[in-house]
Amino acid sequence: VEEVIANGGTVVPTYWNGENTRLSVDILLGVTDGTMAGGSSLLLAGMGSDNTLAAYEFLGDPTPIFSSSLGGLINHSPMKTEIEAMTEYGDDQIINIKAELVDAAGNKTTIAVSDIQTLIDVSKPSITSVTSTTNGLQGVGDVVDITINFSESISLTEDVVNVNLDVVFSPALGTTDIDGVTDVTFDYTVVEDDVSDDLTFIGLTLGTGDLRDAAGNDMVAFTAPDGFNLSDYADISVDGVYPIDFNVDSVLTLGGTVNHDYWNSTNTGLIIMIGNEASNSDASLVGGSVQLRGSIDGGDWQNIGTAVNLVASIGDGGGTEPDGFHDTPLTYDEFPGDTLAFELTESDLESMTGFPDPDAGVPEYNIPIELSAIITDLAGNSTTGTSLVSAGLIVDEVLPVQNLSVDIYVELMPADGNVFGGYLNSTNTGLDFVAHIIDTDLSLVGGNVQVQTTSNPTPVETDWESIGASVAIIGEDVTAGSVSISVDTSSIIAAADYGDGQTLYFRNLIQDVAGNILYQEGVSNSTILVDTTPHASVELSYSREYANGDVDVDITANFSEPVYMPSGHPVVSAPHIWIDFQGEATEDIDSLDMEEMTALGASTQVFTYPADLPGTANVPTYDGTASVLLYATDIAGNPI
Numbered sequence: 001v002e003e004v005i006a007n008g009g010t011v012v013p014t015y016w017n018g019e020n021t022r023l024s025v026d027i028l029l030g031v032t033d034g035t036m037a038g039g040s041s042l043l044l045a046g047m048g049s050d051n052t053l054a055a056y057e058f059l060g061d062p063t064p065i066f067s068s069s070l071g072g073l074i075n076h077s078p079m080k081t082e083i084e085a086m087t088e089y090g091d092d093q094i095i096n097i098k099a100e101l102v103d104a105a106g107n108k109t110t111i112a113v114s115d116i117q118t119l120i121d122v123s124k125p126s127i128t129s130v131t132s133t134t135n136g137l138q139g140v141g142d143v144v145d146i147t148i149n150f151s152e153s154i155s156l157t158e159d160v161v162n163v164n165l166d167v168v169f170s171p172a173l174g175t176t177d178i179d180g181v182t183d184v185t186f187d188y189t190v191v192e193d194d195v196s197d198d199l200t201f202i203g204l205t206l207g208t209g210d211l212r213d214a215a216g217n218d219m220v221a222f223t224a225p226d227g228f229n230l231s232d233y234a235d236i237s238v239d240g241v242y243p244i245d246f247n248v249d250s251v252l253t254l255g256g257t258v259n260h261d262y263w264n265s266t267n268t269g270l271i272i273m274i275g276n277e278a279s280n281s282d283a284s285l286v287g288g289s290v291q292l293r294g295s296i297d298g299g300d301w302q303n304i305g306t307a308v309n310l311v312a313s314i315g316d317g318g319g320t321e322p323d324g325f326h327d328t329p330l331t332y333d334e335f336p337g338d339t340l341a342f343e344l345t346e347s348d349l350e351s352m353t354g355f356p357d358p359d360a361g362v363p364e365y366n367i368p369i370e371l372s373a374i375i376t377d378l379a380g381n382s383t384t385g386t387s388l389v390s391a392g393l394i395v396d397e398v399l400p401v402q403n404l405s406v407d408i409y410v411e412l413m414p415a416d417g418n419v420f421g422g423y424l425n426s427t428n429t430g431l432d433f434v435a436h437i438i439d440t441d442l443s444l445v446g447g448n449v450q451v452q453t454t455s456n457p458t459p460v461e462t463d464w465e466s467i468g469a470s471v472a473i474i475g476e477d478v479t480a481g482s483v484s485i486s487v488d489t490s491s492i493i494a495a496a497d498y499g500d501g502q503t504l505y506f507r508n509l510i511q512d513v514a515g516n517i518l519y520q521e522g523v524s525n526s527t528i529l530v531d532t533t534p535h536a537s538v539e540l541s542y543s544r545e546y547a548n549g550d551v552d553v554d555i556t557a558n559f560s561e562p563v564y565m566p567s568g569h570p571v572v573s574a575p576h577i578w579i580d581f582q583g584e585a586t587e588d589i590d591s592l593d594m595e596e597m598t599a600l601g602a603s604t605q606v607f608t609y610p611a612d613l614p615g616t617a618n619v620p621t622y623d624g625t626a627s628v629l630l631y632a633t634d635i636a637g638n639p640i
Contacts, residue, residue, distance in 0.1 A: 001114030002026040002073060004097050008080075010216030016095065017215040018122035022077045023059075027099050027111070031071035038104035039065045043076045043097065047088035051096035051113045057087060065101075093120045121215035126151045129228035130201040137237050138190050139379030144199065144236060146171075147185040152213050155179050159207030165230075166202055167194035167238055178211065194240030201230040239284050239379035246276040248372045249388040254343075257515030263349065263369070264515035265358065265397040270344040271322060274373050274385070280337030286310055287378035289317075290335075290342055295370045295387075296354045296395075305348035307376075310335045342373070358397040365396040365514075366443070396514035400447070401438050402521060408507055410434040410482050412526035418566040418637030424504075425637040426532040430488045435508050437473065439481035444473045446513035449483045453504050455497035457523065464507065467491045504528045531636030536560040538640055540628060549615035554608055555628060557597060559640070562604035563632040574599060575632035575640075577609050581622050594631060 003026040005011065009019025016023065027041055040062040046054025060078030076099075083089065095118040102108050128151050134144040146163070156178040162170040169191045178184050204211070204222040211219040230236070250273040253259065256266020263270075274290055291307040311318035312331040320329045325341040332340065349355070356364035372387040411434040413419060417427025424431065435449050448470040454463040468487035477483045492498055505523035543554035555577065563575050576594035597607035615622040633639050 001097055001099060001111065001116065002028045004095075004114055004116040004118055006118065007077070010212065010218070012214070012216040014116065014118055015215040016083065016118050016120045016122070017217045018124060019216060019218070021080050023083055023095070023118070025076040025078075025097055025099075026073045027076070028073055029065065029070055029101075033103070034067070034070070035103040035105060035107070036065050036070060036101065037067035039102045041065060041074055041076070042100045042102070043078065044100060044110070045083075045086060046096045047086070047093045048096065049094050049117075051115075051117065054096045054113075055088070056096075056098065059083070059086065059097075062102075089120065091120055091123055094118065095120060119215065121213070121217065123151075123213075124217045124221070125154045125211060125213040125219045126221050127204070127219075127224050129233070130224045130230040132199075132230055132234040132236065135235050137239060137379050138199075139377070139381040140190050140192055140194075140240050140242065142190045142380065144188045144190070144238075145185060146188055146201075146230065147183055148201075148204075149183045150181070153180050153182050154211050154213050154219065155181075156209050157212055158209035161207065161209070161211065162205040163188070164202040164205055166196050166200045167240070169194050170205070175209070180214075190238055190240050192240050192242065194238050196236075196238040198231045199234070199236035199238055239377065239381065241282075241284070241377075242381045243282065243285060243288075243375040243377055243383040244276055244279050245383060246274070246279075246375065246385045247388050248272060248274065248385045248391040251371050251391050251393060253393070255346075257511060257517060259513070259515040261394060262514035263393045263395045263397070264512075265399060266515060266517060268346050270349060270371075270393075271325070271341045272344070272371055272373065272391070273325070273339050274342050274375070275335060275339030277337055277339070279335075282336050282377070284377040284379060284381075285336045285375070286333050288376045290332075291374045291376070292342060292344060293372045293374060293384070294349075294352055295372075296352060296356075297367050297369075299354060301372070302352060304352060304371075305344050308332060308342055356395045356397070363398045365398040367395045369393045369395055394514065396443060396512070397516060398443075399516045400441055400444060400510045400512050400518040402510075402518055403436055403438055404521065406436050407526065408436060408520055408522075408524040409526050410436055412506065412524065412528070414528075414637075415486060418633055418639065420564070420566075420633075420635070420637035422527065422529060423636035424489070424492065424528050424530050424532070425633075426534070427637060427639065428489060430486055431492065431528065433485040433487070433506070435483045435485055435510075437477065437481060437483055437510060439478055441512070442478060443512040443514060443516075444478050444510070445475050447473045447511045449473060449485060450509040450511070451485055451487055451506060452509060453492070453495055453497065453506050454523070455502045455504060457503075457505055459505070459523065461519070463497075465495045465497065466509070467495055470509075470511070498530060500530055500533055502530045504530060529636070531634070532638060533634075534638040535632075535634055535640045538630065538632075540630075547613050548617045549613050549619075549622070550617050551613065553611045553613060555597075555611055556600070556606065556608045557630055559605045559607075559632065561634055563607065564635055564637070565632060566637060575607055575630050577631075578629045579611055580627040580629065581614055594629075597630075 006016045006020035007024045008021030042062045043059040044056040045059040046056035048054040098113040129149045131147045156175045160172040252271040253267045255268030289307040292304045294304045295301045309317035310332045312333045318332040321341045356367040370387045371391045372385045376382040414428040415432045416429040450470040452464040456463045468491045471485045507520040510518040537560045539558040541556045578594045597609040600606040
């Protein structure tokens with residue numbers, strides 16, 4: 001027996017597979033025995049691993065021997081049906097071949113059993129199970145190990161085979177992955193849009209190749225048996241959906257002087273509003289986290305503070321948002337579909353790498369910080385928010401500077417009424433201040449000045465009270481180096497230290513545009529004494545009580561305290577007098593043609609006036625009582 005090989009389908013030497021259709025056997029004949037011509041050859045086949053113990057039976061029809069066959073090959077090709085009809089035919093059996101030769105006279109001889117044995121393997125390879133050692137929720141980039149176990153050793157003949165799972169992505173395996181193996185283990189990496197509640201193996205999809213066993217049988221069933229699927233061995237859920245895009249557009253400073261565009265020396269924290277109502281259906285956010293982020297002056301983004309877990313429990317890193325942003329503060333597990341407040345402390349913000357140092361040799365200020373956040377869902381998928389202009393801050397913690405070489409005020413004067421420098425009297429409507437500011441600090445533009453008062457010449461901080469409204473600082477004020485401020489009397493009266501006889505001291509709070517406040521040192525050199533009480537009395541006396549036009553009357557006024565006159569009157573050192581004679585119309589006192597009285601000697605309290613009476617004796621035109629009007633003030637400007 002020269003050769004034994006299966007034909008038809010996939011031919012693999014020494015194997016009979018389910019695709020083969022015939023068994024080809026070549027027998028080499030000698031040339032010396034001419035009697036063989038006209039005889040025949042019959043195949044004998046027996047099953048078993050030991051060809052000497054096999055039970056042989058005829059296989060197929062005899063093949064005639066012609067004279068031309070001598071010295072050459074004759075071929076037997078029993079069909080598949082004949083092979084399958086053998087008594088002991090079956091999977092894993094071994095076919096042994098020998099032949100019986102008959103010459104023309106009918107003499108027979110049996111040739112030796114061939115050393116070529118053919119293994120019967122007609123079982124098609126299959127998938128026995130699909131397993132994994134991975135469990136739990138997997139997000140984008142996470143790796144799941146998957147093992148596909150086969151019923152026998154197989155190889156991929158060419159191209160690739162795609163592994164179909166119940167997700168979008170299908171891993172592909174090549175010929176180097178499946179080459180004479182009984183199992184293949186590979187990594188499935190979750191990609192965006194992959195979603196599965198219980199990761200399941202759907203099946204294999206071939207390209208141009210086949211999955212073939214050693215005998216040449218091709219796989220035809222590409223799914224896992226019931227009960228032996230990936231989902232039966234492992235509990236794997238897949239979330240390949242990123243949180244939706246969102247913007248960070250609302251940042252609020254806390255504590256001290258609040259200007260939401262600036263971080264200043266008085267602020268104690270930040271609130272950043274994070275969320276997107278369109279995420280309402282994304283339950284995967286619960287159990288995820290929000291990490292606040294920042295970039296200083298266009299530098300690298302860095303985490304700020306600790307990530308907040310989107311859970312209700314403080315112990316698990318979540319909790320409740322700060323008060324004041326919903327009617328009832330929400331817990332962080334209520335994040336999907338809403339916008340919640342996330343807080344940073346002063347320490348969190350100022351611990352950022354490269355945070356501006358106001359105490360540096362050259363103070364660092366007016367430095368921008370952009371703020372954003374990363375939302376991560378329970379599976380670990382993350383989306384970074386877009387930081388809008390309104391989500392930025394300017395860091396300026398440098399305080400305004402006080403010019404200690406000048407007084408706090410350029411000028412401090414009462415407003416309206418009788419203006420007597422250094423006094424606040426009953427006619428004044430307020431105080432006018434002209435406050436010094438530094439003319440080189442442009443950060444003052446957009447800030448303000450607030451006047452404060454106290455009656456303590458050496459005050460502590462708690463002695464000071466603000467009076468009046470703060471006054472905005474504009475560019476012209478900085479250029480001039482001063483700000484004009486008017487404070488209404490009613491505001492001064494409301495101060496706790498206000499009262500007759502009190503000396504009021506003043507200073508300013510100067511706030512820059514960022515909200516940094518300079519508490520000016522010391523007190524102003526300009527002070528105000530509160531005196532709203534006029535003279536207690538004035539006594540008038542006359543040289544005679546009755547007179548006519550031919551007789552003068554000397555009028556004497558004796559004041560209870562020294563007399564002063566406002567600067568608007570022609571003579572400021574003596575009281576003024578006007579006499580309303582019978583028949584003359586009384587006018588407003590400011591329009592009367594008043595005349596100066598004369599001090600009696602060096603007195604500042606007693607004054608006289610010689611009244612030249614009008615009219616002529618025996619002519620009654622001016623007969624009757626004459627009214628005498630006096631105008632004078634005390635030292636503070638309170639009119640009598």
